[in-house]
Amino acid sequence: MDTHLLRTFVAVLDHRSFSGAAKALGYTQSAVSQHVAALEADLGARLVERRPVAPTPAGTRLLEHAPALLLRLDAARADVARLHHAQPAHLTLACSAAALTSTVARALAQLRAATPLLGLEVRVLAREAVIEEVLTARADLGLVDGVAAPSDPLPLPDLGPTTTLAAAEQPLAVLFPTDHPLARRRSVRLTDLTQAQWIDAPDTAVPLDRLRAVCRTEGFRPRVRHRGTDLHGLAALAASGLGLAALPLPLAATLPGVTAVPADEPRLVHRTELVHTAHPAEPARQLVDLVAGRAATAR
Structure with missing residues (x-):
């Protein structure tokens, strides 16, 4: 063909x-x-x-x-x-909207401090676009996120000769308007929210099709569709009562106008993975080593 x-x-x-x-x-x-x-x-x-x-x-x-x-x-x-191009003193990191964790940010700062002349670019993209950027060499590294059982890898597509590294696992939370009755709960069960109204925001929040898969239900139907990587725009929709959304708890807790309530049952985590080619350039390899060390320390 x-x-x-x-x-x-x-x-x-x-x-x-x-x-x-x-x-x-x-x-x-x-x-x-x-x-x-x-x-x-x-x-x-x-x-x-x-x-x-x-x-x-x-x-x-x-x-x-x-x-x-x-x-x-x-x-x-x-x-x-x-193989035929000199390795530049530049690092491009592509990441999905909820994937840039404090672990990776601190590793970036450490790398930048050690190599002051290193050029650094961070691109926030849709999850599928992140993987494409890495595979086609438009980015040196990629950060993708999703939900999984604790210690389980993300269900990523076949990436060929690439490597993934667990960068962080964080609790999952549901965004509620601050005046919502469930906003006062210490935690909520995802299985009790399958028939609630949700915001379909696959490039920012946990994709609803993934929630349906892990909870084995036909629920989690969208009331509003949100396209793009604007987390504050997503929070504004949730704060207005237009629907619920699931995000990592540390990130969700920083968004205005909403209350982040930890989610349980089924037990899931928000997982971030670092994706790179089998033979990354030197700055990318250094960042991989820094993230690996910080992730191990965090555990």
Whole structure:
């Protein structure tokens, strides 16, 4: 399967337009049509309906595989490119909104103090984007977060030749408006909140599909959808009574207008993991060592 054809196919369905894909890729519309037709001939199946543009059942199935295939190819290209470029005195850390823990922040400060000329960039992104940044060498390290049973790793996708390191485990909390009856509780059971109204905020709070999975329920249905990485905006929605959200307790306790109540039953923790390639650059390797040491001390 030609990866150029596969990228064109994905672009057509992303834009729901052959002309839109052509503009995004810098091709002519005729070339885009030829690419899709060649891919269909290769696979022996019609993949795209033309009017309107939409995936066929076979196209839908291919779309389930395409992003991971293309990402792994980009990751392989980036990994080879690292061998031919000098290691810069710069460190780029990509992290999801709730993943930058005090453990990692102190390790960053320690690294910066030891190497004053080190350039440092921190990017706050969606969880999936964090992993993509690391695999494609746009970031040296990534911090991702989620919920899991204590000491269990996060259920991350196949990352190829990369390494993950537990950076922190923290109690999980639910955000309530300060005047909510449950805000006065010492703790709440997640299993009692499955039918409550929730805010769907997959790039900031714990994703609701993950809560449904760990609690084995069809509940946790969203009342409001929040997109982006703005934690204070999420807190404002929760403070207004528009829905509940789950966050790590130390972070949740700092947000204005809400009360963070520890969550239990099932017993879960908010876990942060550091993701890096198998052969990180020197500044990244130093930060990994610092985080590992601080995480071990915290335990």
